[in-house]
Amino acid sequence: MTRWVLRAVMALGLFFIYVPLLLVLVNSFNGDRTFGWPPHDFTTQWWSAAWRNGGARDALWTSVKAGLGATAIALVLGTMVAFAVQRFQFFGRDTVSLLVVLPIALPGIVTGIALDSAWRSVIAPLGIGKGLFSVIVGHATFCVVTVYNNVLARLRRSGVNLEEASADLGASPFQTFRYITFPMLRSALLAGGLLAFALSFDEIIVTTFTAGPGIQTLPIWIFNNLFRPNQAPVVNVVAAVLIVLSVLPVWLAQRLAGPEAGASRT
Amino acid sequence: MSTPAIRLSGLRKTFGPVEAVAGIDLEITDGEFFSMLGPSGSGKTTVLRMIAGFDRPTAGTVALGGRDVTRLPAYERDVNTVFQDYALFPHLSVIENVEYGLKVRKVPRRERRARAEQALEAVQLAGFGGRKPSAMSGGQRQRVALARALVNRPKVLLLDEPLGALDLKLREQMQVELKQIQRDVGITFVFVTHDQDEALTMSDRVAVFDAGRIAQVGTPEAVYEQPATPFVAGFVGTSNLLTGAAARSLTGRDGTFSVRPEKITIGAEGAPGTVSEVIYAGPVTRFVVDLDAGARMVVVEQNRRTGKAQRGERVQLTWQQEHVIEIGGNRAA
Numbered sequence: 001m002t003r004w005v006l007r008a009v010m011a012l013g014l015f016f017i018y019v020p021l022l023l024v025l026v027n028s029f030n031g032d033r034t035f036g037w038p039p040h041d042f043t044t045q046w047w048s049a050a051w052r053n054g055g056a057r058d059a060l061w062t063s064v065k066a067g068l069g070a071t072a073i074a075l076v077l078g079t080m081v082a083f084a085v086q087r088f089q090f091f092g093r094d095t096v097s098l099l100v101v102l103p104i105a106l107p108g109i110v111t112g113i114a115l116d117s118a119w120r121s122v123i124a125p126l127g128i129g130k131g132l133f134s135v136i137v138g139h140a141t142f143c144v145v146t147v148y149n150n151v152l153a154r155l156r157r158s159g160v161n162l163e164e165a166s167a168d169l170g171a172s173p174f175q176t177f178r179y180i181t182f183p184m185l186r187s188a189l190l191a192g193g194l195l196a197f198a199l200s201f202d203e204i205i206v207t208t209f210t211a212g213p214g215i216q217t218l219p220i221w222i223f224n225n226l227f228r229p230n231q232a233p234v235v236n237v238v239a240a241v242l243i244v245l246s247v248l249p250v251w252l253a254q255r256l257a258g259p260e261a262g263a264s265r266t
Numbered sequence: 267m268s269t270p271a272i273r274l275s276g277l278r279k280t281f282g283p284v285e286a287v288a289g290i291d292l293e294i295t296d297g298e299f300f301s302m303l304g305p306s307g308s309g310k311t312t313v314l315r316m317i318a319g320f321d322r323p324t325a326g327t328v329a330l331g332g333r334d335v336t337r338l339p340a341y342e343r344d345v346n347t348v349f350q351d352y353a354l355f356p357h358l359s360v361i362e363n364v365e366y367g368l369k370v371r372k373v374p375r376r377e378r379r380a381r382a383e384q385a386l387e388a389v390q391l392a393g394f395g396g397r398k399p400s401a402m403s404g405g406q407r408q409r410v411a412l413a414r415a416l417v418n419r420p421k422v423l424l425l426d427e428p429l430g431a432l433d434l435k436l437r438e439q440m441q442v443e444l445k446q447i448q449r450d451v452g453i454t455f456v457f458v459t460h461d462q463d464e465a466l467t468m469s470d471r472v473a474v475f476d477a478g479r480i481a482q483v484g485t486p487e488a489v490y491e492q493p494a495t496p497f498v499a500g501f502v503g504t505s506n507l508l509t510g511a512a513a514r515s516l517t518g519r520d521g522t523f524s525v526r527p528e529k530i531t532i533g534a535e536g537a538p539g540t541v542s543e544v545i546y547a548g549p550v551t552r553f554v555v556d557l558d559a560g561a562r563m564v565v566v567e568q569n570r571r572t573g574k575a576q577r578g579e580r581v582q583l584t585w586q587q588e589h590v591i592e593i594g595g596n597r598a599a
Contacts (some may be wrong), residue, residue, distance in 0.1 A: 164320050165353035167340040169367035169418065179370070183357050 070139035078147025112209030130212035147192035304475030361395030536584035
């Protein structure tokens with residue numbers, strides 16, 4: 001009895017999450033301009049229209065650059081903080097750990113406002129105006145945590161034994177990092193990086209506050225074009241692309257973090 | 267006398283308020299099979315880690331082959347370690363694990379492969395080089411760890427409870443093999459264990475650790491037959507301690523004495539007592555006898571005859587004077 005209830009609840013939950021997404025995908029092929037339901041015509045004209053749409057293409061490119069930039073920063077900083085927290089004892093270690101994780105929980109609007117005013121009052125006077133770079137920095141604030149968490153978990157599981165064994169066999173600290181530590185972390189870095197990229201790729205609130213003039217990421221482009229009637233079909237296509245591009249890294253990240261990680265500790 | 271392979275002087279290590287190693291002076295001879303025996307928390311592993319270079323001593327020095335290495339990092343010391351959990355690199359194959367030490371020391375590829383194959387052969391794992399450590403059994407991993415350390419031909423090999431994770435049969439087999447390998451390669455082995463049988467069977471000399479100090483150093487026979495403290499007597503083998511009034515009435519002297527269980531005979535004469543426990547253990551039977559004089563004695567008899575004493579039976583125990591050990595002194599004559 002409870003089994004059936006649980007199943008029904010789960011089915012309902014999944015239904016509400018995925019059916020609307022499916023609708024977007026279906027509508028991107030819907031021949032009817034007003035998206036009459038059920039669709040009677042199949043067409044790919046919206047897809048080719050989207051492809052020819054310069055604004056959407058530029059926005060896609062901007063999003064990719066912002067995502068790569070934020071991921072790069074997250075990889076470097078997240079890994080360094082994870083090492084510091086896991087391998088060293090220092091005053092305020094737990095606080096640092098909390099401060100790194102916090103941005104993911106902070107409301108985006110708060111982060112956005114804070115970054116906006118910080119940029120205006122501190123960084124802009126230094127001659128660095130808002131642009132793509134400010135978007136990257138804004139995204140990095142909450143992307144660091146995905147890399148940090150993945151690397152921290154891996155470091156915790158593998159312990160220092162293997163590094164001691166490597167040193168014992170005569171490897172310098174650099175050799176140990178190159179031959180032992182880094183290969184052990186590789187899949188954790190990849191998983192964390194992919195998640196960071198996915199987070200950045202669909203971010204809209206922080207982006208709104210940090211983007212300089214003329215900088216439009218894909219989600220922002222969608223938001224701006226959503227209510228223009230003649231752009232609606234193209235918006236569907238772009239949304240469909242966005243779904244695929246965000247699901248893929250998350251799916252890969254899950255696969256990387258899953259089975260292989262368990263086998264490494266024996 | 268030649269320079270000792272290892273010399274520890276005034277070695278101390280504290281972790282916060284805890285004094286793990288409380289002042290150790292020790293010389294280990296070149297080519298010796300030396301065991302550090304003690305219960306967990308007695309400081310033996312910490313001493314090993316300080317010899318390897320993983321932990322810095324709080325005070326004192328570590329010298330290897332006459333050279334002070336106290337300040338040298340692990341990777342600049344000519345010692346190798348076989349870890350308790352083996353610490354094989356899971357992302358490398360067995361042969362890559364074994365040749366790792368040669369690789370980081372820039373030994374040419376062909377030579378290091380050949381030496382690694384040889385080392386695997388020496389531990390009877392020829393042909394296993396292509397496997398991943400996760401595809402090996404516990405005993406095989408143990409051999410890989412041994413080969414990985416020995417291939418570097420270190421001056422000293424440190425072994426941190428390397429047989430702890432193996433089952434009894436395999437452990438006994440590895441004890442014999444380890445001893446044989448040590449004789450063949452002729453390098454100094456420092457073997458950390460909490461298993462007294464292991465320490466007694468394999469070692470040239472044993473150091474018994476008690477609360478961060480060495481209670482006694484000596485040959486297995488000396489440690490067993492002439493324990494220096496009640497702790498050593500109790501930890502190495504079973505001891506029947508006689509103190510106070512019981513000691514006076516049974517030995518006629520004041521002091522602390524011990525008689526090993528296998529030295530006692532149950533017979534028709536001697537000290538009277540009651541059997542309180544009979545434990546059958548295959549080749550031998552252990553009897554716990556409460557003597558009227560006020561001591562509890564464990565007696566081990568080989569199961570060569572039938573009709574042994576039962577629980578609750580009145581018996582008499584005898585032993586030879588020469589088997590009465592005065593703790594902290596020599597055998598009572």
